[in-house]
Amino acid sequence: MSTPYSPSAAFEDLDGPRGPVLVEPETKRLDGAVREASVPPLARPVRHGSLADLPFDNADAAPASVVLSRRQPDGRWTDVTAERFAAEVQAVAKGLIAEGLVPGDRIAVMARTTYEWTLLDFAAWAAGLVTVPVYPTSSVYQTRWILQDSGAVAVVTETVAQAAALGPERPHLPDLRHVWVIEKGHVERLGELGAATVPDQEVAVRRGMLGPDTLATLIYTSGTTGRPKGCVLSHGNFFAEVDNAVELLYPVFRAETGEEPSVLLFLPMSHVFGRMVAVACVRARVRLGHAPSLKAEDLLPDLAAFRPTCLLTIPYMLEKVYNSARAKAEAGGRVAAFDRAAAVARRYGAALEARQxxxxxxxxxxxxTARTFYDPLVYRKIRAAMGGRVKYAICGGSPLGRRLAAFYAGAGIQVFEGYGLTETTGATTVTPPLKPRLGTVGWPLPGTRVRIAADGEILVSGDHVLRGYWDPQAGGVVPATRDGWLPTGDLGELDDEGYLTITGRKKEIMITAGGKSIAPAPLENWLRQHPLISQVMLVGDGRPYVSALITLDMDGVSHWRRMNGKHPVPAELLVDDPELRAVLQRALDEANKLVSRPESIRRFTVLPTDFTEMAGHLTPSMKLRREAVLRDFAAEVEGLYAQ
Structure with a gap:
């Protein structure tokens, strides 16, 4: 059994039902500027046990409690109790043992966001194994690299096609002994095999061998700047992360007003963000569901049927929801009313922030009164598209921006914006409930210290920070921190109250021919909110001025053309369209008001194709692979500086 989930002593002096405790950061200054912020842990550290114990602890404490819901092929959702989930974890763990996997073996999982992913995670841990996520969109080369580097002895794929693609690579994977396929029922067969051949005591023995310092997972970074590295995360890293997150984000993880909390995951489980929230839901016994597809025609019915109270999302998706709602209003001749409602929501959200x-x-x-008037006309429809019960969203990946955060707050959806890395087991800062600061990524997660180095780089320290990077050539784990501080590679600023703002990426800083250092991310993020823009990448390193490569959001562009009496046409026919370029120029003019003249965008070009993961221009978490974009669009970049 793991250490029971327990808040810190900060709660022991409260009378009556436990309520939220908000501990403000302690800050340290250097030369008048805040250089460090820290928040003490809200949850007691876990001293024994592991994540493998959680399903069994839940089954002992509340066997009839619904901890997951499983999506059926016909779209219905079937509830899974704590007792049933523990039994399934036990059976699959015994199946893995029966197949000869031994403690410490690595097992890779290559699947979309499905119930089986979470089941395999906990079953592998119960068998003493280490899980290695692989994005289902990974190329054969990327998959082979991860399987080789991790030394995986088994891989579970979602589809037969994924397994077949690995066939020619098997000679290069001497450690790989097993390939199981979810859609062929192999996970169920593992459970049947284990039930028939392995005693329960064997799983208990293996669970007893695990502790907080035991390796839980190897998560390979998305590799925006080179070959992916395997981040070594322990069971203790996850406990430090999720226990403090559950305690801080009490509205998400605790029942309020009699409505049971629930979370629908649709972001990749291969990413630490999704894994962390899945573990947090199991830890807190919050009903968890998995949606495998991000396509609107698949996701919207899942949201309607599951009806979550909280969503895990990224800014891109919240931008799309807003832009789609506005486009729908415009098509119905109600765009003026929508814009008035949006302005009211933003003012309302800002007023809430000021009061808090x-x-x-x-x-x-x-x-x-104005908000009440517009609620049934606009805000309720947006909430309905998300299932009708959504009150909260946990948002990460890149900054959301003050404008959208205020809109959603005014529309009745509180966004907890966070910042983190694979190396920090997910979030390392997060918006504090009751005291948000729109446009920032919040305070340090309880138990975390954040420091700003002399060059502006964000440094992080805490029990959620990884043990090191996986390096089989060096004999295992190579330390990743310097004197306990992890250099993140990101640039940021701390304000007087300890709120962190991300200003850019250290390796992305451009230095113009005039010597001006420019972080491209703030302008790129601002422009990406425009309904006609899909992606933006600034260029200008070593150049006389800054320019932009722009790709089109074809849904938004097609709607814009219809509203102007024109038929939709392919993107390649629009790169020189004067009306479109005029609209985009106005967007750039607005963005340029945010920066100085040397930082402003002087020229831009519209690309005939979007940046995609398949083309190698985006990582699976939607981050730009800048070197790949510069390589593939070198001629377009040169054209921006030809005159």
């Missing part, structure tokens, strides 16, 4: 920060009295009576 103690700098304002909150929404005025007239603002409350």
């Amino acid at each position: 920060a103690g700098t304002g009295s909150g929404p005025t009576r007239s603002l409350k």
Whole structure:
């Protein structure tokens, strides 16, 4: 059994039901600027046991509690109790043992976001194994590299096609002994095999061998700047992350007003963000569901049927929801009303923020009246598209921006924005409930210290920081921190109250021919919110000025053309369209108001194709692979500086 989930002593002096405790950061200054912020842990550290114990602890404490819901092929959802989930974990763990896997063996999982992913995670841990996620969109070369480097002895794929693609690579994978396929029922067969051949005591023995310092998973980074590295995360890393996150984000993980909390995962389980939230839900016994497809025609019915209270998302998706809602209103001749409603929501969200920060009295009576008026016309429809019960969203991956954060707050969806890396087991800063600061990524997660180095790089320290990087050539794990501080490669600033703002990526800094250092991310993120823009990448390193490569959001562009009495046409026919370029130029002019003249975008080109993961221009988590873009669009870049 693991250490039971328990808050820190900060809660012991409270009378009556336990309520939220908000511990403000302690800050340290250097030359007048805040250089370090830290928040003490809210949860007691776990001293024994592992993640493998969680399903069994839940079954002992609340056997009839619904901890997951499983999506059926016909779209219905079947509830899974704590007792049933523990039994399934036990059976599959015994099946893995029966197949000869021994403690410490690595087992890779290559699948979309499915129930089987979480089942395999906990079953592998119960068998003493180490899970290695592989994105289902990975190329054969990428998959082979991860399987080779990790020394995986088994891989579970979702589809027969994924397994077949590995066939020619088997001679290069001497450690790989097993390939199991989810859609062929192999996970169920593992459970049947284990039930028939392995005693329960064997799983208990293996669980007893694990502790907080035991390796839980190898997660390979998405590799925006080179070959992916395997991040070594322990069971203790996950406990430090999820226990403090559950304690801080109490609205997400605790029942309020009698409504049981629930989370629908649709982001990749191969990413640490999704894995962390899945573990947190199991830890807190919050009903968890998995949606395998991000396509609107698949995801919207899943949202409607599951009806989550919280979503795990990225800024790109919240931008798409907003832009799609506005486009629908425009098509129905109600765009003016939508824009008024959006303005009211933003003012309402900003007023809420001011009241919580103690700098304002909150929404005025007239603002409350306006919000009530627009709720059934606009806001309720947006919430309905997300299932109808959504109150919260956990958002990460890149900064959301103050404008959208205020809109969603005013529309009745509180966004907890966070910042983190694979190396920090997920979030390392997060928006504190009751005291958000829109446009920032919040305070340090309890138990975390954040420091700003002399060059602006963000450094992180805490029990959630990885043990090191996997390096089989060096004999295992290579330390990743310097004196306990992890250099993140990101640039940021801490304000007077310890809120962190991300300003860019260290390796992405451009230095123009005039010597001006420019972080491209802020302008790129701002422009990406435009309904006609899909992706933006700034260029200008060693050049006389900054330019932009722009790809089109074809749904938005097609809608814009229809609203102007024109038929939709392919992107390649629009790169020189004067009306489109005029709209984009106005967007750039607005963005340029945010920066100085040397940082402003002077020229841009519209590309005939979008940046995609398949083309190698984006990582699976939607980050730009800048070197690949520069290589593939070198002629377009040169054209921006030809005159």
